[in-house]
Amino acid sequence: MSDTRKITVATCSLAGCFGCHMSFLDIDERIVALVDKVSFGRTPLTDIHTLHACDIGLVEGGLCNDENVHVVRHFRQQCKILVAVGACAINGGVPAMRNRYGLAECLEESYLYGVGVADPQIPSDPELPLLLNQVHPIQDAVKVDYFLTGCPPPAEAFLELLTAVLENRAPQMSYALRHFD
Amino acid sequence: MTTTDTFPRCGPYPAAAPFAPIREELTTRFGAMPDRLDLLQILVSIQHRLGYVPAEAISWLATNLGLSRAEIHGVVAFYSFLEETPPAPYTLRFSTNITELWQGQEANMARFKDLPNVRALPTSCIGLGDQGPAALVNGYPLPRLTATRLDAIARAIASRRPVAEWPAEWFKVDPNVRLAGPLLEFAFTPGALVERVLAAGDAAFMEMLRASGLRGRGGAGFATHAKWDACRAEVVPEKYVVCNADEGEPGTFKDRLLLSDHAELLIEGMTIAARVVGAKQGYIYLRGEYLWLYDRLNAALEARRRAGLLGAKVCGAADFPFDIAIHLGAGAYVCGEESALLESLEGRRGVPRIRPPFPATHGYRGRPTVVNNVETYCAIAQLAGIGAAEFAALGSQGSAGTKLHSVSGDCAHPGIFECAMGTQVSTLLDLCGTRDPLAVQVGGPSGRLLFPEEFHLPLDFSHVSSGGSFMVIGRERDLFELVYNFVAFFHHESCGFCTPCRSGSNIMLNALQRIRRGQGTEHELQIITEAAAVASKASHCGLGHTLGNPFQDLERGRPAVFQDRLRDSPDGTVLDLKRAVAEARALRER
Ligand SMILES: Cc1cc2nc3c(=O)[nH]c(=O)nc-3n(C[C@H](O)[C@H](O)[C@H](O)COP(=O)(O)O)c2cc1C
Ligand code: SF4
């Protein structure tokens, strides 16, 4: 990476809780040092909606609907390095807890027979994304270059990732950044 | 069956049977202060009589054996057949070895899934592969499960008919000898061979044993004289001979025949061993699946005691006290491994020991112990009868004697075949009436998968060594399912002590499941390959060393079986979006 060029980072949250994004922001004042070296592409942090070619794509959350799949595939096309961020992206995480039930069962519980449901009906607006029958980790749909483990990964892990890419070396996650007891 | 049987057919079990009456019976059998070494035997008795081990029994054992409850719980948890939850009136354990699955065992099990009063559980091979599909009902074997038989069983359960009153015909296990040879036809007067050894002297017998070249029949093929020599060399008063009747290798049932119809030969062989190595006590470690043989074997032992062939003066020799007791296992394949067997014999969890030291010098209770397979002891007696030269001439170069093969699977005549060592695989295939099979699994899951191009190989220690399992795999079978079944078996039976085996079998099974579901890629194959390699090198015992064999054999011999199932996905992705949203689309249109 030449010093004169900034690297661009895109991020997205698929079937996740935004906790990973929040953790990214926990790099706090250390962001100041990055400002000269990193710029954002598409990301909910700055509300940029269009994705162009960029260096790093950070993907939070797994795949629970077809839109998630399109987004992650688009990220794969546009990002040199694609990173699965957090337990949901890597394993499906909390949303994947529905995998032990059938899709119909889940929808019926939520929209037909659940407690306090008024006007029971399964949503069918064509604008709504189609749910996948199971929640998948993102590597089921795209090749992933790096995995940032944790729920969420610590801010230092994001920092190390960006620093490593800036220094043109492989990221090195110390034990503390991979161990969560 | 007489009422004096120690292990009669039991059930239907009440939901919570009182422990007190059993306690008295236990006190009679094991004494008021039972030995810690008897823990497993007591647990097996309680389990069989009550259908479970109640908390009350655990407290009683803890007090009387001076053990913590946790330790007892640990032993109960180790063995598949011991349970702490109150039982169903009837428990059916269906043997799920691959040959029996191929005979429709899955559906047989499903037949009982939702019936009241009965639990239908899978279990590893129960030693009835020649007359399967088979199951155990409250521990007793039900071979030849046809649809009619299953209906009758379901009716007996529905009417809560006591298992003791179920027709004897349902429990009848055929000897099923298809080809008898010099061992099975060997005739002798009980005690005569022991007397011959007494007359000739121990050293003379050891020389005969060495000259015969007899090697162990349990699978590993260790030279028997070397093992006995090591035990003889130890100068201590207390030594043991142990018979390994665990016969856990799926597809093996030749020891079943020896135990049921040739117990005299086995006991004769054990007695000779005791004389030669200097042991006063012997044990037959009988697998829990063969509980039905317990009382029969006990009767054989009792008859020999009455005849003066066991006891304080065996064959009248004042310097030869020797007796034999039977210890039951409780559903753990790893207990066939000799050091795990000794742990189990001492009443503990069957976790293999660190070796060396080997059992020959540090065995049961840390004393020198000879552990041999059932068939080995029978061959010892035969050897004493016919002499080294004749014995060696029965086999091939480096593999003396004959070998019993338990033949099952896709053939016209499943059963037991006694063949000279060195008999070709193809010859045995002809004998058992099979035409052009796809493959043969020799020696069980831990053995070798052979393809037609290898059928010319001789069955002996130098070529294809076998513990006695011979599963014929017909043209129409799917070899992937074979490997999957074997890996699931190892995964279930891994004792969990060491990581390469405990985790390796889990990693392999998960990856195979993904391939089976059509989600596997090259990545899965690579994971399995690595896990198999690590387990074969770094495991603590033979179970881990061999658990990769089925996969490795198939991958080497017929790689297409795996390749054809892999998704074409160079980057490892597996999601098929169209299929993944099909259900949601259908729901939306509903
Ligand atoms: C996992 C495992 C299971 C075994 N199961 C048996 C068995 O069921 N019966 C047996 O005789 N040997 C079994 N063996 C082999 C024994 O450890 C031992 O080698 C054998 O009992 C020695 O007897 P032999 O020399 O007469 O063959 C097993 C070994 C392993 C590693
Ligand atoms: S990994 Fe944890 S923090 Fe990140 S999206 Fe999932 S649940 Fe939220």
Ligand code: SF4
């Ligand atoms: S190899 Fe498997 S069975 Fe043997 S000690 Fe290790 S975990 Fe137990």
